[in-house]
């Protein structure tokens with residue numbers, strides 16, 4: 001029996017998932033702290049950074065070096081805990097080893113922000129090796145309508161961003177099991193098809209992405225951080241009010257958005273959970 005904690009964020013309380021930026025400014029001191037995931041994740045993350053480095057770290061080219069160093073400096077500047085000292089590590093990896101957040105450095109090139117360098121240990125069903133070097137439009141191409149409108153909005157926001165404000169946003173989904181290093185959703189979808197509905201339901205987790213955005217003053221790049229929070233869903237839904245809000249958010253999410261997120265695979269297990277008292 002795992003110890004239960006109060007989940008740090010419950011973004012389904014804000015209503016259905018929509019494909020919109022929904023950014024809000026936060027206090028600079030709240031940028032990376034408190035690190036709610038350090039306790040369950042940082043140790044495993046550090047191990048992954050060493051054992052599967054080729055999958056969780058990438059840099060697109062020399063053009064990203066300065067921005068990646070600037071991003072690393074910003075993180076290490078607010079951090080008191082010691083980085084992993086691995087001789088081959090780049091500055092962005094050293095910085096990423098001090099926080100549970102993943103660090104993605106978006107570098108402006110020819111009018112578009114490109115994924116120039118990243119330490120990404122908890123991908124929500126996407127692969128760093130396939131996406132390194134892509135512009136925002138390429139990163140979001142699998143979204144409903146190809147994510148075209150959203151990507152150009154994000155590009156405009158990144159370009160116009162001032163140094164100083166820290167912006168925050170949330171995404172959420174559900175998943176089978178508590179894994180955070182998930183470059184593909186295929187194994188979960190396969191397992192869902194094979195499990196009894198009650199077993200699937202009791203192994204459902206809420207997966208929340210807390211993302212932050214900061215402009216880097218020297219290079220004009222953007223540091224995009226992603227922190228993944230994973231909490232068992234059944235205990236959250238034991239509260240009647242929570243269950244109602246979750247039901248609303250789940251059911252009122254547009255069909256194309258739900259399909260993109262793979263929610264049809266989870267429908268029977270979610271129905272089962274929502275029906276149980």
Ligand code: HEM
Nearest residue numbers: 018019020021104106115126139140142154171172224261
């Ligand atoms: C303001 C900034 C951004 C916004 C508003 C945004 C918005 C979104 C949204 C709404 C989704 C769908 C996720 C979901 O709800 O499941 C998504 C997916 C994704 N985003 Fe972003 N995003 C932003 C920045 C970035 C950046 C900087 C990266 C680069 C690392 C990125 C990479 C991705 C990837 C790889 C996916 C998954 C695509 C897939 O399913 O293949 N996003 N984003």
